[in-house]
Amino acid sequence: MRRPSLLGLTLATSVVSLTALPIAQRELGSDEQAIHILNRLAFGPRPGDVERVKAVGVDRWIERQLDPRGIRNDAQERLIADAFPSVHLTASQLFAEAPPPNLVRRQARRQGDTVLTRTDSMMLRTAAREARAVVGDVIGARVARSVASERQLEEVMVDFWLNHFTVFAGKSVVRYYLADYEREAIRPSVLGRFCDLLGGVAKSPAMLLYLDNAQSVADSTRPTLGGRFGRAARGRGGLRGRIARRPQAAPRLDSLRAHVPRGLNENYARELLELHTLGVDGGYTQQDVIEVARALTGWTVPGARQGADGFRFVPMLHDAGDKTVLGRRLAGGRGIEDGEDVLDIVCEHPSTARHIARKLAVRFVSDTPPAQLVDRAAATFTRTHGDIREVVRTIVTSDEFFSRAAYRAKVKSPFEVVVSALRALGASADTTPRTAGAVALLGQPIYGHQAPNGWPETGEAWLNTGAILNRINFALAAAAGRIPGASARAWAGDSIARLSRAMQIDVVVQRLLSGHASSATREILASGRNPQLERIGGDSSETQQPGTDTDMIGLGPPNGARRAGFGPPPKLTGVAELVGLALGSPEFQRR
């Protein structure tokens, strides 16, 4: 692999700095190490970050990031509170502010309004719009924090765990519980104990609803703690009376039938084993899935559709029979302890240690992390009883992490492309959900992954034809000032704008690409010509007609329907054009 010249330093100076450092035995030089940790433990460098990391020292900077509470972050927290107030609200508060339209409709029905007026319809449409907007604050805050937080590793871990324990905003009323999920279940434990994280997720309304455990109840053939469920459910008012905490919100019999749980639901139990803990080859059977599902019956969110807050264990829904989970017998007649025991069993399981260690190594090191590193990280997991901070420390202080093979080996996810571009430009955090919309356009809508396996952690999955195109168009839009808070002109300021073209290119390559640009790339930035194509006699004529690629822009539907995406093609000149090219370049797609 070509070794790029770093930050415009000459070879001689990099050799000097290599030997001058105590961490010189690592394969990467000191600049490279600083760039590397900013790309892996953070969402890319902001202007001046490389110098700041070097001043602090690479190892000390890592230690600081591993202990985020020691890093002051007041400005960011104020920004979030001001710009995205609803991330601090509970689900019931959000329900009160923007009730889901079906609830509004049902209430209208109960009040005897069988004929809906035009005003009612308008009200319903407004309700639908506001209910959708509930997601806006949550996803906007995710991007803003990732751009602006000083606790970068914490945000990287939030991204990692929210993907590992993915939930989908479009399912049922999950959107009302997203803020609660991120705030209560995920954030407190991203560098804490895995068992705490798993427990928080298992009791979170968002996950209980997303993977249906909320409606998983003992099969009618099984004994429950509150008598036989079948009888209770069919008896009028039985289930309804005990579960719905707000009598005025009790659903009609029709809808009740539609929503009454039908028996055991294995969805969560299966993903708990396959995705969240042991891994697909982790050594469990279909019978284990069923037994885990039985143990978790009664873990639910009563009244979720009416906006109730929080987890409850409902004994009358719980399968009270004997169970055997992964070879361990759980005695009958118990309640919530069944589920708690299951969580303890799976989070202490050696397959879980391996599965989590490997996935973290894939995130931090490479798509194919060295087996020895995974082994050591798994051993740390086991030794520390799932202390995530220690597992991450094992990985990010390893020789493998600071190896030549790992350097720039990862392809950025769309989220990483957007956030790292904004950070590279020194952008202020966007206080609207628009940047989150850009992440969605690049193919990774936040809280928008339907299936429980989450977004891919590896590169190839992100690199399809349409995806690259969207990345390039995002880069051009960002350079043109179409992304709130980001401005190529502000980034460049007067000092860069006054430089010669050649020097501007040097600055752009150094600051936006951390010095990683081939001589061909520099040449193209300078001249617009493609030297390699010309050398082999390629027909660059087709690509040399300015404007031809943009002819298609006028193609939109004849009625001039809204153009999706990043708006009409921007006219980029001067430094802004160089910024657009750099952020859209192949080099910028790596970290």
Add this chain to the structure above:
Amino acid sequence: MGAGRRAFVKSGALALVTMGLSPSFLRRAAFAMDLPKTKRGNVLICLFQRGAADALNMIVPHGEQAYYAMRPTIAIPRPQRGNDQTSIDLDGFFGLHPSLAPLEPLYRDGILAPIHAVGSPSATRSHFDAQDYMESGTPDLKSTPDGWLNRYLATKGTCEACASSAAESPFRAVAMTSQMPRILEGPAPTVAMASLGEFTVRADGDAATRLEALYRTGEADLVHGAGREMFEAVKLLKTANPQRYQPESGADYPRSQFGQRLREIAQLIKSDVGLEIAFADVGGWDTHVNQGGATGQLAVRLRDFAQAIAALVTDLGPRMSDVLIMSMTEFGRMASQNGNGGTDHGHAGAMFVLGSSVKGGKVLGKWPGLQREQLFEGRDLALTSDFRSVFAEVVSKHLGGEKLDKIFPGFAAHRLDWLGVL
């Protein structure tokens, strides 16, 4: 395309061999040079009515007394000659909603088959879950990571197959949507775009040219490879010259987003860019309130739906011989109307299959009846056909897909259960 760039692309692909990159990627990169020569084959257009379209008012069982009893204010009246506010009789028992009039000639021509009481065997009434199952092709199984259309692409586009001559086009599978739909998610390459006009590098001046140069120069890695493919694809689409596109035979697409997206699908088909699977979706079917009858909310949605499809058929003209159009919706709606002049979530739904090889001109699917004891859970149209048996028949007979056990895992796709759609 000049010989020079082909040589370059090829050498780039060879460079990949030495780097040990994945064969699937290598294959894609290596064949980029053959793109314009893709074989012209059959095309499947899948249309998803998101929100659960009301099957009973689309394909009206006007021969059922119970239908009129359960829907006192929203039922579509029995057919009446010369009255365009009544259902359009198909066979003396079923009729089309009057807004579906543009589809009537296709039914009379025998190329349109409405299918009743079809859908997912899952009992869920959640839009999310039911759409998820219809797109993953695995009812009641959440963990399926990919969509069934992608599994079709992956099982048919094996490397043995493409190593011969059939190059894979970047536009083999296109979703006319801003997000990749679940049905096309998976390992096989697919493209999602909100419009053809969006599929270009959006920059004035020579920024686009220079970006292309950046991706054509330098290391032969994944990122560069994908970028080169993308620029090939943009060019391929431009060669097809879609901006000069004029629909043929006076085809009149509605100006709705759905209508425009079908128009662009016709453009892609006629451009011979190697399209095999196209997908579009259309919302607005969740008619809980004031659904209307022969006129009103649902009637407006259905008119747009039917006009767009009819225009597509007119526009494609003789090309329809290669094309099959299939509509789906996640479930049907309750047999009885609710207290707001609408319908709540139900169970079995309806599909339309349209194409010259379709054995149409009759309503397919076993009719379960609307008497209370015939209804699913006493309230919804019961299911008599699994949607996978329709999908499997279409995949097998229209696309030549063979590995049905891989495309629909866990579904015993007995040919005997097929409805004889084709």
